[in-house]
Amino acid sequence: MIDQKPSITIALTRYQEPDDLLHSALRGIANQEKVRAAVHFLDQSHNRVTENFCRQISSSNITFLYKVIPARGCAYARNAAIKLCETDILLWTDPDIFLPPDWAHHFFCILGDHSCDVIGGKIIPQWQKTPRWYMKTGIMMDQYSVLDLGDDMVETSRIIGGSMGLNIKKLGKQAFFDENLGRQKGTLLGGVDSEFCERVIQQGFSVCYIGTVIAGHYIPASKMRPEWIARKFFYSGLSRSLRGGKPSVINKQSKTFSDYFVLAALAVFYSAGFIAGIMRQKK
Numbered sequence: 001m002i003d004q005k006p007s008i009t010i011a012l013t014r015y016q017e018p019d020d021l022l023h024s025a026l027r028g029i030a031n032q033e034k035v036r037a038a039v040h041f042l043d044q045s046h047n048r049v050t051e052n053f054c055r056q057i058s059s060s061n062i063t064f065l066y067k068v069i070p071a072r073g074c075a076y077a078r079n080a081a082i083k084l085c086e087t088d089i090l091l092w093t094d095p096d097i098f099l100p101p102d103w104a105h106h107f108f109c110i111l112g113d114h115s116c117d118v119i120g121g122k123i124i125p126q127w128q129k130t131p132r133w134y135m136k137t138g139i140m141m142d143q144y145s146v147l148d149l150g151d152d153m154v155e156t157s158r159i160i161g162g163s164m165g166l167n168i169k170k171l172g173k174q175a176f177f178d179e180n181l182g183r184q185k186g187t188l189l190g191g192v193d194s195e196f197c198e199r200v201i202q203q204g205f206s207v208c209y210i211g212t213v214i215a216g217h218y219i220p221a222s223k224m225r226p227e228w229i230a231r232k233f234f235y236s237g238l239s240r241s242l243r244g245g246k247p248s249v250i251n252k253q254s255k256t257f258s259d260y261f262v263l264a265a266l267a268v269f270y271s272a273g274f275i276a277g278i279m280r281q282k283k
Helices: 019-030 048-057 074-084 103-112 138-143 168-174 192-202 226-243 257-282
Strands: 008-014 037-043 062-068 089-093 118-127 153-155 163-167 207-219
Touching: 008 019, 008 074, 008 103, 019 037, 019 048, 019 062, 037 048, 037 074, 048 062, 074 089, 074 192, 089 103, 089 168, 103 118, 103 163, 103 207, 118 192, 138 226, 138 257, 163 168, 168 192, 192 207, 192 226, 226 257
Parallel strands: 008 037, 008 089, 037 062, 118 207
Antiparallel strands: 089 163, 118 163, 153 207
């Protein structure tokens, strides 16, 4: 008798993303090849249309399981997915991510042969409208959750949760996300991926970037407005402060003159967020 159990689990959550964008992401998961997967879609408010859609696109290889969870943020949803996961390997993506059909298979092979414990793929921007020059700088790519470290497989200090895979059996007790960080209702709080990667590396696990697995991240026009960018930098400073350590915005993607120019223009918002985090922790 053929084993019908899933070999991997795929999970994602929706907070307020529109149905058309979400359903496009779900179709991308339904089209994954060479894997048998259980897909946990964790909706933060009940949507009968999406519940029916998950049922319609399920197949013998890719089975969608719709579940409503409390609207407590991204980290809470990821931890809920870990608790529901019945396979050794859990892959995570987001409603605004466009996946290639071999995404899950590549991640499964790499995590399955134990060559890496946590992996993330290359993420490139999919702009709703033509971006201004400063939006394409490395420092802004980081704010847009875009990651490009080249075309090879390399160990790294951080990957992006929109295209992430975990061997939760190997990670054991470290397979969790800090629910004080990450996107939450009414905020642009971040830092959840950074905290997770820093912690597992400190515990001796490996985090790898896979440059040959490329996903697209949809950047809507609303996130290209100056007020959104200023607000995002404020929450980046707040997130860094809550995690502890010194202020840090410049990373491997952000080392050009243009990056430092953008940082100089927006440093006041980052600094305000960092100070707000310090004040919050003193209360």
